[in-house]
Amino acid sequence: MSKPKIFVIYYSTYGHVHTLAQSVLKGILATNQATAELYQIAETLSPETLEKMHAPDKPNIPEITAEKLVEADAILLGFPTRYGMAPAQVKALFDSTGKLWAEGALIGKPVGLFFSTASQHGGQEATAFTFMPHLAHHGMIFVPLGYADKRMSDNGVVLGGSPWGSGTVAGPTGDRVPSAVELEIAELQGKKFVEVAVKLARRNVPTDVTTGGAASAGAGAGAGAGAVGATAGAANAAGATNDTTNAATDTAGAAAGDKPAGDASQTAEQPKHGRIGRLVARLKGMFV
Numbered sequence: 001m002s003k004p005k006i007f008v009i010y011y012s013t014y015g016h017v018h019t020l021a022q023s024v025l026k027g028i029l030a031t032n033q034a035t036a037e038l039y040q041i042a043e044t045l046s047p048e049t050l051e052k053m054h055a056p057d058k059p060n061i062p063e064i065t066a067e068k069l070v071e072a073d074a075i076l077l078g079f080p081t082r083y084g085m086a087p088a089q090v091k092a093l094f095d096s097t098g099k100l101w102a103e104g105a106l107i108g109k110p111v112g113l114f115f116s117t118a119s120q121h122g123g124q125e126a127t128a129f130t131f132m133p134h135l136a137h138h139g140m141i142f143v144p145l146g147y148a149d150k151r152m153s154d155n156g157v158v159l160g161g162s163p164w165g166s167g168t169v170a171g172p173t174g175d176r177v178p179s180a181v182e183l184e185i186a187e188l189q190g191k192k193f194v195e196v197a198v199k200l201a202r203r204n205v206p207t208d209v210t211t212g213g214a215a216s217a218g219a220g221a222g223a224g225a226g227a228v229g230a231t232a233g234a235a236n237a238a239g240a241t242n243d244t245t246n247a248a249t250d251t252a253g254a255a256a257g258d259k260p261a262g263d264a265s266q267t268a269e270q271p272k273h274g275r276i277g278r279l280v281a282r283l284k285g286m287f288v
């Protein structure tokens with residue numbers, strides 16, 4: 001089985017999240033179990049505004065596009081907070097994924113998040129929390145960091161990150177650089193994420209939301225995600241208790257064309273006409 005392809009995608013105005021992204025990337029590559037590619041999210045602010053914000057020039061890293069997202073087996077996504085939410089640049093990327101949503105193209109992809117805030121209580125957890133609808137609507141599987149490193153419970157130092165994902169604290173003027181511990185935790189997130197990506201990435205089959213019966217706008221996207229998510233959960237349980245069992249399941253999955261067991265509704269002949277069919281056709285037309 002080929003290694004899963006993980007995209008590390010980030011937006012950063014002042015470079016803190018870019019630095020974290022490099023540690024996350026390092027952690028993925030250290031496992032030798034996955035390939036990794038680094039992308040930045042396109043800027044939407046004007047050069048004049050960025051100059052007023054004293055933002056440095058962007059590094060020479062390729063920009064991600066909506067269509068390119070499909071190529072990733074799993075994604076680690078980092079961004080600084082804006083009032084406890086993702087920056088508009090990240091929202092703009094996701095707002096351009098309507099066609100992918102209509103096609104169910106991102107369903108089942110594992111996603112981890114990492115963050116930067118100015119202050120320790122500036123909203124790293126809120127930023128993760130408020131980003132969840134993007135992942136849920138796409139049927140993507142959120143992979144939290146948990147308390148993967150005991151140092152995350154150290155209350156005696158300035159420390160970014162949370163169970164939702166690694167992080168750094170940039171300071172009120174942005175002059176604090178990520179600490180060694182923060183970077184090690186970011187690296188650990190890359191490593192831990194690979195464990196999940198290896199288990200899930202190849203199990204996911206493209207889900208045609210137009211043939212899933214109930215898989216129409218709203219309820220449909222959720223139903224499709226639920227089917228894949230349930231399968232992924234079963235895979236996880238097998239992996240947690242017995243890796244050999246999981247490997248056996250992998251082989252069985254490959255023999256069966258990697259179709260998850262609960263996926264029968266996706267392959268069965270479904271009526272394509274009627275009210276739901278027309279609605280889906282109209283939605284697909286909107287995003288072409």
Ligand SMILES: Cc1cc2nc3c(=O)[nH]c(=O)nc-3n(C[C@H](O)[C@H](O)[C@H](O)COP(=O)(O)O)c2cc1C
Nearest residue numbers: 012013014015016017080083084116117118119122
């Ligand atoms: C419009 C705006 C809103 C922000 N909101 C918050 C906030 O709610 N909490 C916080 O701690 N920092 C906030 N910040 C600070 C950024 O999170 C900080 O500059 C960023 O974490 C630095 O990361 P970067 O170097 O990758 O851009 C805000 C910054 C801007 C420009």
